Amino acid sequence: MNLPWLDPVVERLEASLSAQRLPHGLLIGGTRGTGKNRLARWLAGRMLCLAPSGANACGQCRSCQLADSNTHPDFRIIAPEGPGGQIKVDEIRELIDLLNLTPGIGSSRVVVIEKAEQMNRSAANSLLKTLEEPSGDVWLILVSDRPDWLPATIRSRCMQLTIPVPDPGIAAEWLAQTRAPEPSDDGQDASVEPDARSPENLELALVLTGGAPLLAAGLLDRGRVGRAVRLLEDLLALETGQKHAASVVSEWTDEAGEGFEWLARWSAQAIRLKTIGESTIGEAAARSTALVRLAELDIDRLHAAYRFSLECRRLADTPMRADLLLTRWFSQWAKRSA
Numbered sequence: 175m176n177l178p179w180l181d182p183v184v185e186r187l188e189a190s191l192s193a194q195r196l197p198h199g200l201l202i203g204g205t206r207g208t209g210k211n212r213l214a215r216w217l218a219g220r221m222l223c224l225a226p227s228g229a230n231a232c233g234q235c236r237s238c239q240l241a242d243s244n245t246h247p248d249f250r251i252i253a254p255e256g257p258g259g260q261i262k263v264d265e266i267r268e269l270i271d272l273l274n275l276t277p278g279i280g281s282s283r284v285v286v287i288e289k290a291e292q293m294n295r296s297a298a299n300s301l302l303k304t305l306e307e308p309s310g311d312v313w314l315i316l317v318s319d320r321p322d323w324l325p326a327t328i329r330s331r332c333m334q335l336t337i338p339v340p341d342p343g344i345a346a347e348w349l350a351q352t353r354a355p356e357p358s359d360d361g362q363d364a365s366v367e368p369d370a371r372s373p374e375n376l377e378l379a380l381v382l383t384g385g386a387p388l389l390a391a392g393l394l395d396r397g398r399v400g401r402a403v404r405l406l407e408d409l410l411a412l413e414t415g416q417k418h419a420a421s422v423v424s425e426w427t428d429e430a431g432e433g434f435e436w437l438a439r440w441s442a443q444a445i446r447l448k449t450i451g452e453s454t455i456g457e458a459a460a461r462s463t464a465l466v467r468l469a470e471l472d473i474d475r476l477h478a479a480y481r482f483s484l485e486c487r488r489l490a491d492t493p494m495r496a497d498l499l500l501t502r503w504f505s506q507w508a509k510r511s512a
């Protein structure tokens with residue numbers, strides 16, 4: 175899997191599997207972008223493999239090959255369609271029909287439900303019956319960024335595993351080892367240069383994603399860290415009068431949603447830098463000129479900026495016009511600097 179912060183969890187799961195003590199319902203929770211789905215797929219692969227060695231599926235047997243090509247008769251992954259999509263009761267019923275069959279290949283049937291909190295109520299009720307009376311060779315692996323949104327009846331019937339946000343040092347080391355993707359030749363995103371994997375960029379990518387390594391990797395791959403730093407520099411340029419709000423607003427209108435998220439992250443990190451010091455974000459990020467300058471500003475303003483950024487981030491998903499939201503944000507910011 176090559177996600178080193180998951181090694182202790184993998185070891186524990188492997189030990190439970192070997193001892194045949196793994197419960198039939200498992201709920202993997204934790205922050206988005208920490209590798210929960212990959213952990214669930216690893217576990218499913220390991221359970222289905224006909225000749226596993228230690229923590230690893232063999233990758234060679236018929237079961238592994240079918241799982242790799244997503245055609246395994248005893249394995250399903252269910253996920254909602256789109257960000258706000260629901261998992262509906264029909265999908266769960268279909269699943270239960272599958273679980274009532276005899277395994278086709280090995281001795282286990284495994285179902286992974288990603289974003290399980292997006293099951294609607296009847297889907298959850300329907301799943302509950304299966305969790306209450308699991309048959310011996312069926313395993314259900316639920317994955318959720320927000321396990322607390324799942325009905326308590328579901329949670330209580332699963333063994334809960336929480337994946338923590340990894341230590342920033344471990345995450346940055348892993349990011350340094352992940353290679354930037356080759357530029358695609360299909361013309362898509364050709365203008366986007368992945369961000370260089372400098373220590374500063376790696377740590378800033380973690381700052382911008384709340385320490386979630388897979389999200390940070392995505393940000394670096396899409397060449398967005400430099401852009402987020404640019405937003406911070408624009409903010410500081412407003413502060414010193416080198417730029418006018420109108421030009422900053424028009425530059426960021428198309429990226430307002432992500433921009434508000436970055437503004438929230440930048441202000442939160444400036445507050446941490448001011449109050450706790452560099453230890454929480456890494457030395458290279460703490461030396462980042464723009465972040466250091468932001469942290470020199472008044473802490474009440476930073477707190478206000480953080481709160482208002484979160485509010486605007488939420489509003490950016492409504493039909494509200496992005497340029498108006500940005501104008502409000504920057505005029506609020508400018509008012510406090512007067």
Ligand SMILES: [Zn+2]
Binds near residue numbers: 223231237
């Ligand atoms: Zn295998």
